[in-house]
Amino acid sequence: MGTTASLGHSGSTRQVSTFCALCVSRCGATATVRDGTLVALEPAPDHPTGHALCVKGKAAPELVYHRDRVLHPLKRTNPKGAPDPGWQRISWDEALDTIAERLTTLARESGPECVAFGTASPSTSAMSDSVDWVTRLRRAFGSPNLCGYMESCGWGRYLAPTYTYGMPVPGAFVPDLEQAGCILYWGYNPSISRLAHATSTVAAVARGARLVVVDPRRAGLAGKAHHWLRVRPGTDATLALSLTHVMIEQGWFGLRKAVA
Ligand code: SF4
Known part of the structure; x- marks a missing residue:
């Protein structure tokens, strides 16, 4: 959790303003x-994003104090594939020196391009606040190779702007839900993957915004949508082309934007 400030004390109990970094x-x-x-x-x-917490956030005390949580660098002492890895606790200095020595040896012998850096998805992990530093390390090291993954609920957010504008919309960006008159969620269920979007959408619907959800399941905000479009899995492209056809036929688009 990212602690920012102490709000007050009550005996030995404190309330601390913070945010969930998961x-x-x-x-x-x-x-x-x-x-x-x-x-x-x-x-x-x-x-602004504190109207609700998901079960991951609510479970913060269990996560912080779980006995399986890795709190120190561990070094494998048995060969890979051995039934027992033989984890041995080492100091941060030893861990950093070992990694630096291995990386510089690889770069010297085979070039920095031989190393691929990998991160968990910033969308749904605690890497959100660290992924930029991994990118900086990778670039300083000289490798163009990055392995990552994205949840299926992020594909639309990432790929649709890439196809439309040539660039993805980073996950940290927040759409202008407060001003939106119509919100279209396509295969996106923020109730389980982006709680701040879900609560902002519920508020937008309460003030009069229209909500359209495309999803095979009546999950999350689909239950609150003015239009729930229950596509058969694999037919999203047909629906998208059909909507595009109607928009062109009816002239429901801005010509300057369409040809820019
Ligand atoms: S939606 Fe993300 S940031 Fe919010 S409580 Fe859940 S894990 Fe934490």
């Missing part, structure tokens, strides 16, 4: 810390 939604939150121990994480309705 995904790109970065939901605003209030942490309860009792005798130095995190005991609860709750929504912070005054924060």
